[in-house]
Amino acid sequence: MTIPSAIVLEDVTCVHERRPAVHHLSGRFAPGSLTAVAGPNGAGKTTLLRALAGLHPVDQGRIDRGGLAAGQIALLPQAGTLDRSFPVTCHDVVALGAWTRIGPFRRLPSDIADRVATALREVGLAGFERRLVGSLSAGQFQRMLFARLALQDAPVLLLDEPLNAVDARTAADLMAMLRRWHGEGRTIIAVLHDLDLVTREFPETLLLAREQVAWGPTAQVLTAEHRLRARLAAEAWAGSPELCRDAA
Ligand SMILES: Nc1ncnc2c1ncn2[C@@H]1O[C@H](COP(=O)(O)OP(=O)(O)OP(=O)(O)O)[C@@H](O)[C@H]1O
Numbered sequence: 001m002t003i004p005s006a007i008v009l010e011d012v013t014c015v016h017e018r019r020p021a022v023h024h025l026s027g028r029f030a031p032g033s034l035t036a037v038a039g040p041n042g043a044g045k046t047t048l049l050r051a052l053a054g055l056h057p058v059d060q061g062r063i064d065r066g067g068l069a070a071g072q073i074a075l076l077p078q079a080g081t082l083d084r085s086f087p088v089t090c091h092d093v094v095a096l097g098a099w100t101r102i103g104p105f106r107r108l109p110s111d112i113a114d115r116v117a118t119a120l121r122e123v124g125l126a127g128f129e130r131r132l133v134g135s136l137s138a139g140q141f142q143r144m145l146f147a148r149l150a151l152q153d154a155p156v157l158l159l160d161e162p163l164n165a166v167d168a169r170t171a172a173d174l175m176a177m178l179r180r181w182h183g184e185g186r187t188i189i190a191v192l193h194d195l196d197l198v199t200r201e202f203p204e205t206l207l208l209a210r211e212q213v214a215w216g217p218t219a220q221v222l223t224a225e226h227r228l229r230a231r232l233a234a235e236a237w238a239g240s241p242e243l244c245r246d247a248a
Contacts, residue, residue, distance in 0.1 A: 002068070002072055002155045003031065003155065003185060004031045004032065004066065004068065004155035004156050004185070004186065004187040005031055005065075005066025005067065005068070006028050006029060006030055006031050006064075006066055007028070007029040007052065007063065007064070007065055007066060007156065007187065008027075008028045008029075008063070008064040008066075009025050009026055009027050009028070009061065009062075009063055009064075010026055010061050010062050010063075010064070011024050011025070011026050011060065011061035011062075012024070012025045012026070012051065012058055012060070012061040012062070012063060013025075013058070013059050013060040013061055014044070014047050014048070014051045014056055014057065014058060014059055015059045016047070020044075020210055021044040021047035021048075021210060022044040022047050022048050022051065022208075022210060023044075023210045023211045024060075024061070024211060025048070025061075025208075025211065025212050026061075026212070027206065027212065027215045029187055029189060030187075030204075031066075031185075031187055032182070032185045032186065032187055033187055033188070033203070033204050034178070034182045034188045034201075034202055034203055034204065035188070035189050035190070035202065035203075035204040035205065035206060036190055036191075036192045036198040036202035036204070036205045036206070036218070037049070037189060037190065037191045037192070037205075037206045037208060038191075038192060038193070038195060038198055038205055038206070038207050038208070038222070039207055039208035039209050039213070039230055039234065040209060040230060040231055040234035041234070042234060042237070042238060043208045043209045043210060043230070043234055044208055044209075044210045045160075045191040045208055046078065046160055046191065048208065049075065049158045049160050049189070049191060050075070051063065052065075052073065052158055052189065053070075053073050053075040053158055054070050054073070055075070065156075068155065068156060071152075071154070072154050072155055072156065073154060073156045073158065074097075074149055074152045074154035074156070074157050074158065075158045075159075075160070076145055076146075076149055076157070076158065076159040076160060076162055077160050078160045078161050078164070079138065079141055079142055079145070079161075079164065079165065080164075080165075084133050084134050084136075084141065085134055086133070086134075087132060087134070088132070088133055089129065089130050089131060089132060089133070090120060090125065090128045090129055090130075090131050090133060090136070090144050090147075091113070091116050091129040091130065093133055093144055093145075093148055094116045094119055094120060094144060094147045094148045094151055095112055095116050095151070096148060097119075097147075097148035097149060097150070097151030097152035097153075098112055098115070098151050098152070113129075115151060116129065116147070116151065117129060119147035119148075119150040119151050120144070120147050122147065122150060122177075123143040123144070123146050123147045123150070123173070123174075123177070124143055124173060125140060125143050125144060125147065128140070128144070138165045138166055139165075139166040139167050139169075139170035142162065142163075142165075142166050142170065142174065143170060143173070143174070146162075146174055146177055150177075154186070155185075155186050155187065156186065156187045156188075156189075157178075157181060157186055157187070157188045157189070158189050158190075159178075159188070159189070159190040159191065160190075160191045161191050161192065161193065162174060162178070162190055162192075163175065163192070163194070163197070164193075175197075175201060178190070178201075179201070190202070195222055195227075198218060198222065199218055199219070199222060202218055203217065203218060204216065204217060204218060204221075205217075205218040205221040205222060206221075207221050207222065207226055207227075207230050208230075209229070209230040209231075209233035209234045209237065210233070210234070210237050211233065213226050213229050213230045213233060214226045
């Protein structure tokens, strides 16, 4: 695995139809840090993650990814946004993790089946290779996506609500994997709504309400005052999301 560099945001604004979803955000994800991105609904969390992954344009400002290539930043999207109706197997989905590192139009390594089997075993899905993704429960589906992340072996992991809609046992297992990946020196950035979990497990937090409310050590960020400010800012933005004059 490549050692990650810091990811630096300089005055980043991202818009949807000229309305800012992330507004003038500046800050730094330290290499190897474990950061929660929290904030009310519509606060720009998903948009920020997609911009970090290079999947949403930065309309103003810049993101410095420390020279990492696109395939070295892995994004786990919200499970609800993925179409499960395709007749693909767990093996196919998990093997895609290797494609992102090797590049398209290249042969998959011959040991890929072993690596997929190992990754599935690590997430508690031993023997699920031939199962169609449409037959998986929500928790099994999320475990499979974590197996794909394991194969991708990226130094930076972006996760959008990774523990949503899964049972307590699955959440605990997946959180243990995040802890392990963090221990290996990866930079992990996860969107989460469960602030108790954030307080227990995440040393750093970015509290977002389209603009930055607070960013730093979790205990200093998730104060009652900051949470109230986030709620009020989100309500103000929802009431009249002005066009961003700075963005094209
Ligand atoms: N494809 C889109 N087209 C237009 N507006 C969008 C689009 N995607 C998001 N938005 C708007 O951008 C704002 C930020 O959305 P985003 O999904 O980034 O927020 P979020 O913090 O992830 O929300 P949630 O917690 O509800 O998932 C919202 O006002 C949303 O309605």
